[in-house]
Amino acid sequence: MGDGRSFICFPVSQGHLVNIVAFVPSSLDMEETWFAPGDVRTLAGEYRGWDAPVQDIIAALDQTFRWGIYDRPPLPYWSRGCVTLLGDAAHPMVPHFGQGAGQSIEDGFALAVLLEHAGREEIPGRLQAYQNLRLGRTSGVQAASRLAGRFYRSAAGNPSDQAERMREWMSAAAWIFPYDTEEAAAALLRSVN
Structure with missing residues (x-):
């Protein structure tokens, strides 16, 4: 963690896969999809100078995906009549x-x-x-x-x-x-x- 970025990895699928989440700042509007292709070389450049394990994990990737993280303030209400949100x-x-x-x-x-x-x-x-x-x-x-x-x-x-x-x-x-x-x-x- 640090320098405007964070990097986390954790096992999923009963330990058969590892999920990697790399947060980097961007001024680009992102497509609202989970499947927008990313670029491994670009990702590696974002973490140049970080500790070797982070760089090694990125170097082992074949592909990456990118998506935007958008923050929303709490809604003032969720329910009206017989309809609600969750x-x-x-x-x-x-x-x-x-x-x-x-x-x-x-x-x-x-x-x-x-x-x-x-x-x-x-x-x-x-x-x-x-x-x-x-x-x-x-x-x-x-x-x-x-x-x-x-x-x-x-x-x-x-x-x-x-x-x-x-x-x-x-x-x-x-x-x-x-x-x-x-x-x-x-x-x-x-x-x-």
């Missing part, structure tokens, strides 16, 4: 905290609890309750993800200082992980019944 449609997140899918799953659990046994006439109120329950949390996770991206691309400090800052920062963000969406939704239902 996941990225309601709260798109930059990927720096790995919470986009997790927050979508939490949305699904909240909706399942809040809509179970709801009569047709109760649905608008339940969807409003879902929005009220989830909006603050997802906005907070969006903000944490945005800050993580800034941190990953900061060049401030030596590696051991950055490692200590990361430990402190991750400790401060620990509120995200133990949250029990199902219980929060059930408690909300109990409080209005």
